[in-house]
Amino acid sequence: MRGGTLRNLLVQSIIAHAPGRVELLGNHTDYNEGLVLSAAIDRGVTVHGGPRTDGRISLTSLALEKRVTVPIQDFDKQKDEDWANYALGVVRTFANHGFQMSGFAMEIVSDLPIGAGLSSSAAIEVATATFLRKIFHWDIEPLRLAKLCRQAENEFVGVNCGLLDQVSSVFGKKNSAIYLDCRQETVETIPFPGEVALLITHSGIKHALVGGEYNERRERCFSAAKKMGARALRDVTSGELEGSRDKLTNLEYRRAAHVVGEIERVSQGIEFLRTGNSRGFGELMYASHESSRTNFENSIPELDMLVHIAHDEDAVFGSRLTGGGFGGATVSLIEASQAQRIAEKMEKEYKKQTGNECRTYLCEIDDGAR
Ligand code: GLA
Numbered sequence: 423m424r425g426g427t428l429r430n431l432l433v434q435s436i437i438a439h440a441p442g443r444v445e446l447l448g449n450h451t452d453y454n455e456g457l458v459l460s461a462a463i464d465r466g467v468t469v470h471g472g473p474r475t476d477g478r479i480s481l482t483s484l485a486l487e488k489r490v491t492v493p494i495q496d497f498d499k500q501k502d503e504d505w506a507n508y509a510l511g512v513v514r515t516f517a518n519h520g521f522q523m524s525g526f527a528m529e530i531v532s533d534l535p536i537g538a539g540l541s542s543s544a545a546i547e548v549a550t551a552t553f554l555r556k557i558f559h560w561d562i563e564p565l566r567l568a569k570l571c572r573q574a575e576n577e578f579v580g581v582n583c584g585l586l587d588q589v590s591s592v593f594g595k596k597n598s599a600i601y602l603d604c605r606q607e608t609v610e611t612i613p614f615p616g617e618v619a620l621l622i623t624h625s626g627i628k629h630a631l632v633g634g635e636y637n638e639r640r641e642r643c644f645s646a647a648k649k650m651g652a653r654a655l656r657d658v659t660s661g662e663l664e665g666s667r668d669k670l671t672n673l674e675y676r677r678a679a680h681v682v683g684e685i686e687r688v689s690q691g692i693e694f695l696r697t698g699n700s701r702g703f704g705e706l707m708y709a710s711h712e713s714s715r716t717n718f719e720n721s722i723p724e725l726d727m728l729v730h731i732a733h734d735e736d737a738v739f740g741s742r743l744t745g746g747g748f749g750g751a752t753v754s755l756i757e758a759s760q761a762q763r764i765a766e767k768m769e770k771e772y773k774k775q776t777g778n779e780c781r782t783y784l785c786e787i788d789d790g791a792r
Pocket residue numbers: 445448449450451452453541583584585586587631745746747
C-alpha cells in the first residue's frame with residue numbers, strides 16, 4: 423500500500439467503529455414486520471481515514487490488501503470487489519437522499535469472522551455511515567441512519583435483508599439485549615441477566631446471503647400472508663395459522679409456522695429476560711432452532727450438531743442458529759463459570775463428530791456504533 427501518498431491526501435483523520443450483532447431470538451421475523459431480540463457484540467468493523475481533496479473515494483481493505491478508487495460522482499457496483507460494495511452502497515444511498523459529501527479515503531479493518539452470520543456487511547455499512555456523518559457533519563437520527571444503511575444493502579448490494587442487522591449495530595448497548603419491533607420501528611434495550619455468557623460457535627461453513635435462498639424464503643412468507651388475507655405474518659397467530667392450513671401449500675405453512683412461532687417466542691422471551699429467567703429463555707432458543715431445522719429449513723447438519731453438543735450440557739441454557747442460516751454460527755447461552763470449559767468441549771466434540779474445525783468466540787455484549 424502506498425500509505426504515504428494516501429496520508430498526504432488526507433486533511434484530517436477520523437475513526438469509526440460499528441459492532442457485529444448476534445440474533446438471540448426472532449429468526450426471519452424482521453421482513454415479516456415482526457419482533458426480534460438481538461445484541462451488539464465486542465467484535466466489529468473499524469474504519470479510519472478522512473476527506474480527500476481530489477473528488478475520489480478510495481476504500482482499502484487491510485485484511486484483503488486491496489484498494490478500490492473511484493470518482494465520487496460516477497461509480498458502479500464493483501463486480502470483482504464485493505467487499506467494497508457495502509461502503510459504496512452507503513455513499514450512493516446517502517447522496518441520493520441529499521447528504522452532502524466530497525471525496526474521502528477510508529481503510530477498513532474487521533475482527534468479525536466472515537460468513538459466520540454476525541452481520542459483517544451491516545457493520546461495514548454502519549461504520550461507513552458513522553464515519554461519513556462525522557466528516558461531513560451530517561445531522562441524522564440514528565434510526566434513519568440504520569434505515570438508509572439497510573436501503574444501501576437492498577438496492578446497491580442487492581440483498582433484501584430486513585432492519586435487524588443495521589439497527590443492532592447502531593443501537594447496541596453494553597450488557598443489554600435490543601428489542602426491535604419491525605412494524606412500529608421502535609427499539610428498546612433490556613438488561614441482560616448477569617452470570618450468563620454468550621458463546622458464538624462458527625461451524626466453518628460460510629453462509630452467503632447474496633444467494634437466492636434468503637429471497638426465496640421471503641417470497642414464501644409473503645405469499646402465505648397474502649393467502650391468509652393478512653398484511654404480514656406479524657398479523658397471524660399460531661391458532662389462526664392452524665385454521666388456515668388448507669389455504670396454504672405445505673411449504674408455505676411450514677415457513678409461516680416458523681415466523682409466527684418466532685414472533686410468539688420473542689414476546690415470551692422478553693418476559694423471561696425481564697425476570698432474569700435464563701433457563702426459560704434458553705428453552706425458547708432450543709425451540710427456535712428446532713423450528714429452523716424442521717419448518718424453515720435454514721439449518722444445516724453442522725449447526726444441528728453444534729446445538730446437539732450444547733444440549734447435552736446442563737450449564738447451557740439454550741442454543742440455536744443465529745442470523746440468516748444456511749451455514750454460519752450458533753449462539754449459546756451458558757452459565758458464565760462454565761463457558762470456557764464448554765467452548766473447549768464444543769471444539770473437541772465437533773471435530774470428533776464431523777472431522778472439521780469450528781471456531782468459538784466468547785462475546786461480551788457491547789455498545790453500538792461510535
Ligand atoms: C439476516 C438478515 C436479517 C434477518 C436475519 C434472519 O441476518 O440480514 O435482516 O432477516 O438474516 O433473522
